[in-house]
Amino acid sequence: MKYNALKGIHDIYPPDISLWQHIEKVAADIFTVFGFQEIRAPIIESTDIFVRSIGETTDIVEKEMYTFTDKGGRRITLRPEGTAPVVRCYVENYLYNLPSPQKYFYAGPMFRYERPQAGRFRQFFQIGAEAFGVAEPKIDAEILSMLKLLFERLGLRELCFQVNSIGCEQCRPGYRKALVSFFSDKLEGLCPDCTRRYELNPLRILDCKVDSCKRVRQDAPRVTEHLCSDCENHFGSLLSLLELLEVPHSINPDMVRGLDYYTRTTFEVTCEHLGAQNAVAAGGRYDRLVQEFGGPPIPAIGFAVGMERLVSLLKSSGEQNIPAPRTFIAVLGEDAGKQGLALANRLREQGIWTEIGYTGNSLKSQMRRADRLSAEYVLIIGDEEIASGNCKWKKLSDGSQGEIALSGVLAFFQ
């Protein structure tokens, strides 16, 4: 019987894994200098947590969640995103009593039951960050410049930073009304999906890809023109801070995020080389969620980076650094096999990556394997070497070789 991984769920293994590790390391380093600390929230939570935060009528909650009942009859869901568990943790453990702001980052798998396509999987990894306790747009700008630095460090170019403000509970209802009245006499020009959106969530008509909908909405009211004065000031200062921090960006008033908890600032980082799923990172402010989860009214903002999308961009844009062993021990014969193994062990104890050949293989094939591994040195041990107490070394990059005492090998590599 041959088994396959589940649809939309992929293994990650060498050589790709080194790229994943590299991204995770660079991200952790950058987040750390911005004062973010790692947080590890569970992968499964009560279903309710996601329903309440993401929104009952969103697609994620309505049809994309992996939900089951556990043996105790509890409704459980595999997290479809990372913010809700972090907020739950923040509130449950009274982390708002710690000095503000509290800033966290996380990395791990998320799950959504969707039809897989380029850049979209049922299990996908996100690296995300959340900052609690600052209402000022300063932190919004910091977060965006942190993302800019991350992508720069990873060597990514041609990214497009888009920002928007979708207002707050004060001004959004008014904007929604304005949209509804704008579209009320234009319904026949909209696609079937948008006529449904008109009822449920008219803001989503703004990011429909159908041409006729694009035409119909051309003169639709802009969210940025319907902000209350607080939101307008907030957005205005964010834009000027982005100038100050030299984060190139464009304002996209049609950008509507799919999660209900967002307020004010929303943003997306997209790349045209990604295909239909072109967002490599996205996020926004969620000033009401902590309170919604039973905490005090604490503002917050966060984002998530899509690992698979990032990996695919990095794979197509640069060459990978595949890690290589420092030395390869080629052995000829039983005794040499044993001595080589013992030597390998001593080298490894010193933190030197050592590979060893197996006596069944010819020297030629062992050399070939050392070459394929890109080992820096090969040590050759056979009967002659055991008898003389020396072994041969060869540097593969230039072919130079020589002899050293078996007892001096450790020093040779240090």
Next chain:
RNA sequence: GUGAGUGUAGCUCAAUGGUCAGAGCACUGGACUGUGGCUCCAGUGGUUGGGGGUUCGAGUCCCCUCACUCACCCCA
């Protein structure tokens, strides 16, 4: 959930309905009894995704099914 496309060796791909389904790469060995890359030679590797049908004959045509891919939708 809807639509389209593709399934042949580990990978990338050939093969008018007609001998035994091939090539390159990779892997193993040899040429070079103990020295990698380059070259040459050989070997390993296939239920042509699975099932049914048409036919003297199916990798090729038809039907069903499964898987994958892309797009819609949705989103990281």
